Amino acid sequence: MKELSKKIINSPKSKIRELFDLAAGRSDVISLGIGQPDFSTPQPAIEGAINALKKKITYYAPTKGIPELLQQLEIKLKDKNKINAKWEENILLSNGGSQALNLTFASIFNPGDELVISSPNFISYFYLSAFFDVKLVEIERKSDFSPDIEKLKDSITPKTKAILINSPNNPTGYSLNRNELEEIVDIVKTHDLYLISDEVYENYLYDGSKHTSPASLKDMFERTITLNAMSKLYSATGFRLGYIAANKEIIETMEKYHQYTVAGTNHPAQYGFLEALKMDNGFFDEILRSFDKRRLLVYNRLKEMNFEVVKPKGAFYIMPRIKEYNITGAEFSERIMRDQAVAIVPGNIFGSFSESMLRMSYATKLEKLEEAMNRIEKFVRKL
Numbered sequence: 001m002k003e004l005s006k007k008i009i010n011s012p013k014s015k016i017r018e019l020f021d022l023a024a025g026r027s028d029v030i031s032l033g034i035g036q037p038d039f040s041t042p043q044p045a046i047e048g049a050i051n052a053l054k055k056k057i058t059y060y061a062p063t064k065g066i067p068e069l070l071q072q073l074e075i076k077l078k079d080k081n082k083i084n085a086k087w088e089e090n091i092l093l094s095n096g097g098s099q100a101l102n103l104t105f106a107s108i109f110n111p112g113d114e115l116v117i118s119s120p121n122f123i124s125y126f127y128l129s130a131f132f133d134v135k136l137v138e139i140e141r142k143s144d145f146s147p148d149i150e151k152l153k154d155s156i157t158p159k160t161k162a163i164l165i166n167s168p169n170n171p172t173g174y175s176l177n178r179n180e181l182e183e184i185v186d187i188v189k190t191h192d193l194y195l196i197s198d199e200v201y202e203n204y205l206y207d208g209s210k211h212t213s214p215a216s217l218k219d220m221f222e223r224t225i226t227l228n229a230m231s232k233l234y235s236a237t238g239f240r241l242g243y244i245a246a247n248k249e250i251i252e253t254m255e256k257y258h259q260y261t262v263a264g265t266n267h268p269a270q271y272g273f274l275e276a277l278k279m280d281n282g283f284f285d286e287i288l289r290s291f292d293k294r295r296l297l298v299y300n301r302l303k304e305m306n307f308e309v310v311k312p313k314g315a316f317y318i319m320p321r322i323k324e325y326n327i328t329g330a331e332f333s334e335r336i337m338r339d340q341a342v343a344i345v346p347g348n349i350f351g352s353f354s355e356s357m358l359r360m361s362y363a364t365k366l367e368k369l370e371e372a373m374n375r376i377e378k379f380v381r382k383l
């Protein structure tokens with residue numbers, strides 16, 4: 001048989017999915033691997049989708065999404081993000097944040113273009129770059145996981161097309177402050193770049209940190225591609241709905257690609273998202289408090305065990321360093337799964353600078369987290 005796609009064959013299968021699979025067969029496993037909140041999707045989202053199905057809305061939706069939902073997203077973007085996007089021309093609905101990223105890569109990059117990110121960073125950025133022949137330039141984060149602005153600046157070449165930021169960040173838990181964001185925006189404007197802003201964790205912020213969308217800053221709407229999803233705020237990863245806000249030309253380009261590759265998103269699910277967006281976000285306050293407790297528990301326990309660990313500012317991940325144990329993150333992850341039945345993602349899948357790190361998700365019940373920390377403690381004592 002002739003050879004299949006090199007680009008895809010050469011990219012490894014998702015380690016996170018592998019962990020998922022390993023854990024699925026064992027009842028004793030505690031998973032700190034999953035990027036999925038554990039609370040129930042709010043009822044209005046579920047009923048919105050059910051009612052749409054009852055009305056037999058099972059046919060194709062408009063490629064960019066149903067007008068009612070795009071209009072509601074226009075309101076959300078204005079009120080929450082201070083982004084002035086017009087629903088008719090600046091917003092497009094995608095299959096989750098994942099496809100929002102895919103559409104972004106498909107519509108702005110040509111082979112050989114360069115994309116700059118801080119590293120460690122979210123795994124999909126690496127593979128999408130490979131699939132679209134984009135040269136990914138990784139700039140190592142500082143030890144507190146903040147971006148190295150000077151190095152970012154120095155990395156810009158005539159081939160640089162865009163900088164991508166993800167704040168709050170998966171896997172580090174870092175959230176950019178206003179000053180850092182403005183410095184990045186300055187680089188973008190000075191070098192006539194696009195800024196891709198992945199904001200799927202915008203609601204998961206602790207200690208009073210505030211989220212700023214770069215598209216709301218002066219002269220930035222035209223050059224920013226804002227990505228978001230239903231997945232994390234509404235604990236609705238299976239709805240597979242996300243969206244993009246960008247200038248008219250970018251959205252038109254995406255619409256074309258969208259038409260020929262996926263022909264839109266799930267139609268009844270869009271009515272669920274619509275009802276979710278109409279809700280008051282007050283429902284999330286209690287949930288965020290619970291995530292904050294988990295964050296502090298995990299951070300404090302890891303610190304007590306002498307891990308070198310940075311207190312996360314947002315999202316629901318923590319990324320301890322394990323240099324002192326003289327094993328890689330990959331070995332740690334494999335051995336702790338075998339010895340203690342705890343699923344932890346090795347750091348190396350998040351880029352070139354995190355081989356001796358681990359990523360733990362604390363989107364798990366407090367009691368389970370406590371037990372997971374006890375098991376980790378037992379494991380590291382033996383190292």
Ligand SMILES: Cc1ncc(COP(=O)(O)O)c(C=O)c1O
Nearest residue numbers: 035096097098122170200229231
């Ligand atoms: C930073 C980041 N962007 C995008 C996504 C993809 O989101 P979705 O699950 O809506 O496809 C994720 C999922 O974990 C993520 O962590």
